[in-house]
Amino acid sequence: MDVVAEAASASSEEPPEAVEESAKTEKPSEAANSSVASADGSAAEETSETSADGSESAEASEDGSESAEASADGSESAEASADGSETAEGSADAAPAAELSEAQAELAAQRELRERIEKRKAEKAAPISAGGGLSGTAADLLAAVRAVESGEKAGTAFFARTAPAPTPAPASPRPATAQPPRPAVPEVPAPQAASPEALEAVRAVLAQGGAPEALARPAVDALGELAAELLRTDPWHLLAVSGVRPEQADGFARALLGSECGPDDGRRTAALVGRLLEQAALRGHTALDAAAVRTALAGHAVRDPDAAVLNAVEEGVALLFGEGGDAEPDETDAEDGEPDEDGEREADPTADADAAPVRMFLGLDRYAxxxxxxxxxxxxxxxxxxxxxxxxxxxxxxxxxxxxxxxxxxxxxxxxxxxxxxxxxxxxxxxxxxxxxxxxxxxxxxxxxxxxxxxxxxxxxxxxxxxxxxxxxxxxxxxxxxxxxxxxxxxxxxxxxxxxxxxxxxxxxxxxxxxxxxxxxxxxxxxxxxxxxxxxxxxxxxxxxxxxxxxxDPGPIGELVSGIGIGELNQVDAPGKEVVIVPVRDAGEAVHRTVQLVADSVPRAFSIPAEETQVITVGHGGAAGTRALNEALKQRLNPGPGRFGGFDPGDRVVHVPAPGRAVPGVVRSADGEGLHLDCGGAPVVVPQERVESSVRHGWALSAHQAAGMRWPAAVVVLPGDAAQGLSRPWVYTAFGRGERHLSVVHGADRALPHAVAEVPAQERxxxxxxxxxxxxxxxxxxxxx
The missing domain is CATH 3.40.50.300 (P-loop containing nucleotide triphosphate hydrolases)
Structure with missing residues (x-):
């Protein structure tokens, strides 16, 4: 009998014969706050929010490193409608002539944008003018983009940020003098402590709008010292606070503005567009199809999505791009055709009828x-x-x-x-x-x-x-x-x-x-x-x-992972018990078996101490997510009262100094400076005010957090409720984190082979x-x- 599986089943009621049979290295596939009324008086439907923003799992907000976790581990059933569905395209564009004119305008706008960026880099003259013969919606779109370029409208993201991402500097010419290093992804400076005056002012505005006072500090962190003034003049700035949903911001705005606001209020629609693009960025996208944005806005009770998109471009919330068709038309392309009686230009009859249509995209300027x-x-x-x-x-x-x-x-x-x-x-x-x-x-x-x-x-x-x-x-x-x-x-x-x-x-x-x-x-x-x-x-x-x-990649683990990479979950020979499958019936048993493996079975069978075994699971929430597993593992491996903000010396943690970076470490001590960690031999001090937002227990990680790292042993937990979050890249990443040993706590049944064979990487x-x-x-x- 496999010693690992035997030890793991020691306290289980499952018959020993069943554990022995399941522990063999067979093919894994055979191991078996409340809604607030919206501005127009009706609550936004939950399904609309899902299709607009995609999967809104708590992964992204949990530790900052999971900005793509929703796409890999969350539900993506609405992805098509959020990112690429063009079912509403026909109704959004009134007539073929108008559609062509809008496409021409978009191409001109894209060309202008690229010219602007290149001119900025080379510090040359202003962008060339183009599209002078356009009219109607096309002219409006082009004028909106030009307003952003000229500085008449802000070209930054809609919400103010305390620490904006650095904008890439020009590629050439290089300066004649030395420049200081420019950090990109590394440490983000700790936010300035909010002044008592700013907090009190925000609390007053929140109370006036019926919002919880607990949002005061996050609002100041997101919007700065002028948060109270911003919220009073534009209540939908509240969407800049993590966790606030559109219907809640609608109720807040209604309480502050009364009859002055409605579902098509420009402030509301601009904020919704910004939110859609920010949520898309959390799922890895740098742009969204404009048709999908219009569809999502309609789901939020916006009566004129086209006008809302135009307003967002005019306000500098988003930039407009076009892809497909003739991506680089001649300067005369926008003026082809004779004007009709309404002043619009007709399509060129010699144009290629089989040419790919132009798709319009919206994106935040930072990513563009x-x-x-x-x-x-x-x-x-x-x-x-x-x-x-x-x-x-x-x-x-x-x-x-x-x-x-x-x-x-x-x-x-x-x-x-x-x-x-x-x-x-x-x-x-x-x-x-x-x-x-x-x-x-x-x-x-x-x-x-x-x-x-x-x-x-x-x-x-x-x-x-x-x-x-x-x-x-x-x-x-x-x-x-x-x-x-x-x-x-x-x-x-x-x-x-x-x-x-x-x-x-x-x-x-x-x-x-x-x-x-x-x-x-x-x-x-x-x-x-x-x-x-x-x-x-x-x-x-x-x-x-x-x-x-x-x-x-050598050995049974390498063979298993290589097969997963091509969509095959193969049975592998593991004479040294390099790969072990531990079947479980439910999430509670999954947590129990995981603790046994880390604390007893793996150290005894492979001489790998608990601190060199990493647990990996699908998400943070759920009965067998990182929170539940970390709590159980702490109780077994390092019990204590959590006297340092929930942590004790010796706790394994993961420090997230910036979104996208998860640094494993161990708690050493705490004092007035903050929480002292040892991260791979390097001392790190996390200020007290950032501990709650940037430090988590780290016995169990998500696959995104574990990417780029390996441990002597890995225990991958697949409870029954993990099916929605599984994909081939997720399984490939998680199963490849163990160097010498891999245990799979398996309760996902047929969802595992299905994910490997049929759920590829989510497109971005x-x-x-x-x-x-x-x-x-x-x-x-x-x-x-």
């Missing part, structure tokens, strides 16, 4: 500018690369054929994509060693401290390995040169699927002309917690050489692929959707 800057930066690296050394001998001495291929490819390319599993990480290590042997300044940057340590061990030189956060902040790596760029000739980014678009834009901008960049990662794992899909878009654009590793709507294709492969295919 980041994607533009990232595409330009990657193109710059491709076009400025020069062969500066002879790599022939280095390739000949590579430890494997795949490593040799990677070295030869990097020798002649400024941008290279390298893909492979865990074993393939040795190939970037060999590349870094070869480059340094040629006298080049080369380092590898990992997503986590664990990844940095593994890379340093592979290269044999700690100086060659950094974390992305440490590199960009200047805490690790070579620092900056006299021009303010990273002092590097070659940068290898490991765990590249974890790159979000804003972090990637700042990283690429920090590289000097002529530097080489290698994006290396496993395309099967879960994507970034932040918005965008940088690694996948660069792969799909085929704008640079791609090297696919031929080095397989982004523009990076299209931008790269336009810059580097002009004749390439269609945009990402």
């Amino acid at each position: 500018l980041a994607e533009e800057s990232l595409a330009d930066g990657l193109a710059r690296l491709v076009n400025t690369c020069e062969k500066t050394a002879d790599w022939t001998e280095a390739a000949a001495g590579a430890p494997s054929p795949s490593a040799a291929e990677l070295i030869r490819t990097v020798a002649s390319a400024g941008l290279v994509v390298h893909s492979g599993g865990e074993a393939a990480r040795a190939e970037p290590a060999a590349l870094i060693a070869a480059a340094r042997g040629l006298g080049l300044r080369a380092v590898g940057a990992a997503h986590s401290e664990d990844g940095r340590r593994r890379l340093a061990a592979a290269t044999g030189d700690p100086a060659t390995a950094v974390t992305l956060a440490g590199l960009l902040s200047g805490a690790q790596g070579p620092g900056r040169d006299e021009d303010g760029a990273l002092a590097l000739d070659l940068l290898v980014v490991l765990d590249a699927p974890q790159l979000d678009v804003e972090g990637a834009a700042v990283l690429v901008e920090a590289l000097a002309d002529g530097a080489r960049l290698v994006l290396s990662g496993d395309p099967g794992v879960l994507g970034s917690a932040g918005a965008g899909r940088v690694f996948a878009d660069v792969l799909a654009a085929r704008a640079c050489p791609q090297v696919v590793s031929r080095t397989p 709507t982004t523009r990076l692929r299209t931008l790269l294709e336009a810059l580097l492969t002009p004749d390439a295919g269609s945009p990402t959707g």
Whole structure:
């Protein structure tokens, strides 16, 4: 009998024979606040909220690192209607002529936007004028975008932020003097403490509108010291506070404004558009189909969604883009055709009837500018690369054929994509060693401290390995040169699927002309917690050489995970009990068995201590989510009163210093400065006011939090209620976190093989692929959707 399963079943009523049978390494698939009336007097329907915002699981707000968790682990039944459904397109656009005119206007607007960004980067003249022959809705749309560009309307996101994300700086020309390091994804400064006066003023406004006083501090954190004034003049600013729903903001506005407000109030519709785009970003999208936004607005009782979208563009809440059709029309395209009796221009009869229709998208300017800057930066690296050394001998001495291929490819390319599993990480290590042997300044940057340590061990030189956060902040790596760029000739980014678009834009901008960049990662794992899909878009654009590793992951775990990557949940031979399936009937039994495995069975059978075993589950909530598991594991492994804000010395925790970053650590002590942690050997002090929002118990993590890290043993918990959250990337990521041992606490029945075989990665709507294709492969295919 399998010793792990035997120990796990010690206190169970299940017959020993059943446990023995299920513990074999068989194919896993065979192991069996209240609503407030809306502004028009009717409560918004819950289904409308779901279709508008997608799955609103608590993952994103729980710790900041789960911004994409909803798409991977939550319900996505409404994804089609939120992101790409065009069923309402026909009713939204009145007539074919108007539809064509709007498309032309959108193309002109997109061209103007790109011109503006390029002119800003080069500090040249203002954007060229175009679209002067347009009229009606088309002219209105173009005028709205121009108002944003000219500064008449704000071009930033709708809600004020205390710590806005950095906007990527121009790619060229570089300054003549040195610049200070510009952190991108690293530490976010602690928010300024709210003044008592600001808090009291907000409490008064909240009380007047019938909202809970508990929202005062979050409102000040989100809106700043002028929160009270903003809320009084525009009550829908309350949607900037996490957890507030549109119907609650409607009730608050109605109490403050009375009959002055209605469902089509411009302040309300602008706030709803901003919320839709913010929620989409939490699911990884950098843009949303305009038709889907109009449909979602209609679900919120907005009577004129078209006018609402136009108002949002005019107010600077969103930017408007077009994809498909003739993405780069001639200057005369907008004026083709003779005007009809109403002044509108007719369609060109010679136009290609089979041409792809133009799809219009809305996006927040922060992501639009980041994607533009990232595409330009990657193109710059491709076009400025020069062969500066002879790599022939280095390739000949590579430890494997795949490593040799990677070295030869990097020798002649400024941008290279390298893909492979865990074993393939040795190939970037060999590349870094070869480059340094040629006298080049080369380092590898990992997503986590664990990844940095593994890379340093592979290269044999700690100086060659950094974390992305440490590199960009200047805490690790070579620092900056006299021009303010990273002092590097070659940068290898490991765990590249974890790159979000804003972090990637700042990283690429920090590289000097002529530097080489290698994006290396496993395309099967879960994507970034932040918005965008940088690694996948660069792969799909085929704008640079791609090297696919031929080095397989070893052992039973490697065999199992490799099969999952191609949609197969195979039975594997595990003579050393490397893979164990522990069946459970319900969530309570799942928690019980998990604690037994971590505390008793795995340490006894494999000599792996509890602190080196990581529990991974589908989400934070539920009877077997991270909260329930962490509570049970703390009681068993480190009981205590939680005297430091719910924590005791010795508690395993995860620190989230910024959205998308989950850093495992151990509590050491606490004092007036805050909570003292040991995070991978580095001391970290979390200020007292940030402990509640940025520190969680860490015996159990979600798969997104665990991505980019590995432990000697992993226990993956799949309770029966986990079925909705399972997908092939989730299973692939979770099952691959154990190096020597994997236990699967399995209660999901047929949902597991179904997810592996039939639930691929959730698509994200982004523009990076299209931008790269336009810059580097002009004749390439269609945009990402």
